[in-house]
Amino acid sequence: MPGDSEDPNDEVQYHVELSTGDIADAVLLPGNPERLDKITPLWDDHEEVAHHREYRTATGSYDGTPISVTSTGIGSPSAAIAVEELARIGVDTFIRVGSCGALQAEMEPGDLVITRGAVRQEGTSDEYVREDYPAVADNEVVSALVAAAERLGHDYHVGLTMSSDSFYAGQGRPGFEGFEAVGSDDLIQELKDANVANVEMEASAILTLANVYGLRAGAVCSVFANRETGEFLTEGESNAAETASLAVHLLAKMDEKKAEEGVDQWHAGMSLE
Template identity: 70%
Template structure:
């Protein structure tokens, strides 16, 4: 039997310091707390609901749709904490919003990558479920992100993401003093040949936990680095944020269309108008 000391969550969550009513059903998940301000700049209104450690939470509205944002810090361990505690206070849709490194030439710096599924090259999700459990993005979330990118006129790419626990060795970058991890180049070549589009550090754990808990999740990242061309620029930082915010508005309309049609799932035969 688990004692109270092993579950510090009452109504107010231990790490996020938010409680029931503080977050909307749909929450954007950037890594950097400073990106919260970039995201809410595109909303009509917002209010900070929690600010503790790497976790900063704001709730507001985008085109009349309730929406929240919670920063997760860097990496899957802290992202999983955010998923756990957001689910406890009522969130059911989670969109990872961030930056990434492309490993294919066509995904240029400044483009978006919309994740359809993720390689679980991180350790957090393995604490939850067997390694062959898929980290899959929700099809409705992917559709909403695509619709948003199309409306905004952003160049985007759909594909598989590889989530790692290391920005350096795990993503086949040289470490300190030129250190190279074992099979570094072979690893990146294998991923590229298998159709993987990009590296980042949180999507796999978010998608895996969402699958286990029956939540909806997806990810959209702006490309900052292209490993094929050697470019690295922090260009288009707001693109992923704008795309994700608009996607939440699309999701609300999609959900309404599903309910009105008495369908069980979103499908191509349904249409939405904003």
């Protein structure tokens, strides 16, 4: 086992520069640090509490419910660092809020995709578990995201997500000077035929780590591109952020209801009103 020198500070987490008390129990995880400026105006109040490297964090409240947001940068390696360090200071619920490419023709730019499970085509989660370990979203988080999208009137789809380590070759796009990775010609069609809904770069690692550690996680992404129709439009970021923020509030209500009923899991027979 590595010595204590691997953890240079027991109180402040090395990469995110946060301590217990800086953060709510539930955290939204966008990739781009600039997305905080689109998320936090939707809340009742907020305060930026840290910004180090790609990890920018704000904490506040949404409809009276404590909530935080930490950007992760692009890709699963940096997202996994965020989950690791946030879990160490008490976070128990993670919701990725991002953008994605849709694979099914009926999905339009601006629609939301709520992940119920993910294809682990990134290498980070392989460092934690065997290759046949599933990346599954928490059922309470999925239910809260669906309920939030319904209440807000946003168009959404629930399905499987593929997470890759590469925006270009790993998602079937040509590289520099037209380079094509082996199998890239068939990748998108194979995923589409398998009823995978969308592609992005972080969800499967976040879901895997959350399951390993017994925490809750899910993902909601705005469709920017449809890989079937060729449409591209950067719309829906605020819809994803609003849906995720309301989902955190609904999850808090679920937790209150579970405590009242003396049960461990919320289910559809329990009202959130």
